Amino acid sequence: MRRYMEGISILIAILLLLLGTIWLGRSGNVKRRSCRSRNIFRIETSHPLRRDFSSYISCFGKVVSKRKVGIISLTDGRIVDIKVRDGSFVKRGEILFVIGGQEVRHKIRMLKKRINLLKREESILKRIVHIKKEAVRGRIAKRGDLLLARQSLLNIEADLASLKEELPSFKDSLIIRSPIDGIFLNRKVCLGQDIEKGMHFADVISRDIRIIAYLFPPQGVRLSERFVLIELASGEKLKGRIVNVIPEKDLEGATIIWIEGKEINGLVPGEYVSGTILLKTHRGVLSVPKEAVVQDENGNSFVFVKKKKGYEKRKVRIGMEDGKYCEISGISEKDEVVVKGAYELLFRKFAKTFKVPD
Numbered sequence: 001m002r003r004y005m006e007g008i009s010i011l012i013a014i015l016l017l018l019l020g021t022i023w024l025g026r027s028g029n030v031k032r033r034s035c036r037s038r039n040i041f042r043i044e045t046s047h048p049l050r051r052d053f054s055s056y057i058s059c060f061g062k063v064v065s066k067r068k069v070g071i072i073s074l075t076d077g078r079i080v081d082i083k084v085r086d087g088s089f090v091k092r093g094e095i096l097f098v099i100g101g102q103e104v105r106h107k108i109r110m111l112k113k114r115i116n117l118l119k120r121e122e123s124i125l126k127r128i129v130h131i132k133k134e135a136v137r138g139r140i141a142k143r144g145d146l147l148l149a150r151q152s153l154l155n156i157e158a159d160l161a162s163l164k165e166e167l168p169s170f171k172d173s174l175i176i177r178s179p180i181d182g183i184f185l186n187r188k189v190c191l192g193q194d195i196e197k198g199m200h201f202a203d204v205i206s207r208d209i210r211i212i213a214y215l216f217p218p219q220g221v222r223l224s225e226r227f228v229l230i231e232l233a234s235g236e237k238l239k240g241r242i243v244n245v246i247p248e249k250d251l252e253g254a255t256i257i258w259i260e261g262k263e264i265n266g267l268v269p270g271e272y273v274s275g276t277i278l279l280k281t282h283r284g285v286l287s288v289p290k291e292a293v294v295q296d297e298n299g300n301s302f303v304f305v306k307k308k309k310g311y312e313k314r315k316v317r318i319g320m321e322d323g324k325y326c327e328i329s330g331i332s333e334k335d336e337v338v339v340k341g342a343y344e345l346l347f348r349k350f351a352k353t354f355k356v357p358d
Helices: 002-038 102-137 143-173 342-347
Strands: 044-046 049-065 068-072 077-082 095-100 175-177 182-185 200-205 209-215 227-231 237-245 255-260 272-289 301-307 310-315 317-321 325-329 337-340
Touching (some): 049 317, 209 272, 310 342, 337 342
Antiparallel strands (some): 077 095, 301 337
C-alpha cells in the first residue's frame, strides 16, 4: 500500500511539471508577440511648406538718464522745508529745499552788523577826505595825507560792496532750486536735519534717457542703427534704436550698446528691461518640422523622402529655425518627407521591411 501511494505522488508531480512547462512556453510566445508588436512604429509624411523665418538676438539692460545733476549744499544749516515729492517732475528754477536754523540766522545777523559798521566807517572817512581836501587847498595839510585818507575810504567802500553782495548771495544759497528740468530722485536728507556745506542732498535726472544694454552678437553682425523691441516687466513693448556700440567689451565679453528713442523717454531711470534685435529675415522659404530632420554620427543632416518602393535618405542643409519648424534646402515642394518616425528609420534595422537604401 505504501509503495502504491508513493507511485501516485510521483505521477502527480510529473503531471504538474508538464503542465507548468506548457504554460511557460505559451507565456513566452505571448511576450515575444507583444515585443514584436511594440517594434511597429508609426510613420507620417508631409510635403514641405513655405514659411517666413527671422533671426533675433536678445539683450538685457538698464534705463539711465543722459544727464544727472547732484544737488549740493552751499552752506551749513538745517533743512526747514522740502518743497517737492520724491520722484516728481520738476522744472528748472523750481524750489526744492529751504535751509534755515540758528547758524543761518546768526550769520545773517553778523553780516548785517558788519555792513552797518562799514557804513559808519565809510561816512566818517568821507568827512575826513573832505576835510583833508580843504586843508590841502588851504595849504594846511600835505597832499600825501589826502591820498592816504582816500585810500582808506576806497578800502572801506570795497569791503562794504563785497558784504552787500555776500548777504543776498547767502540768502539765495538758502533756497535750493532745480538746475534743470527733470525728475527729483535719490533724496538723502529729511525735514529738520542739520547739514554741512558741500553735502549731497539729492539728484535731478533728465527725462531724456537711454538704455545701456549688453548682448553677445554673432561674429560679423553689424549692430549700429538697428531697431530694438524693448519689453517691459508689464508686458508692454516699445521701439528703440541702437545709437552707439561701445568698441570695448565688458569683463565677461559682452558687447555694450546704447539704445535711444522717443518711445523709451517715458521710462524710469534704474528700471531693468530686455530687448530683441532683428538680425535678418528669409521670406517664403521651404520648411519642415524639426523632428523630420535627423543627423548621423558626423553631424550631417538628412531627411527621408517617400518613394514607390520605400524611403530614400537624402542629405539636406538646415537654415534658420523657429519653435517647431526649420528652413531646409536640398528637397522640393513635391517631395513627400517623413515627419514622424525619421529617427527610427535612421537607427533601427528596418532595411528589409521598408527597403531603405544604404
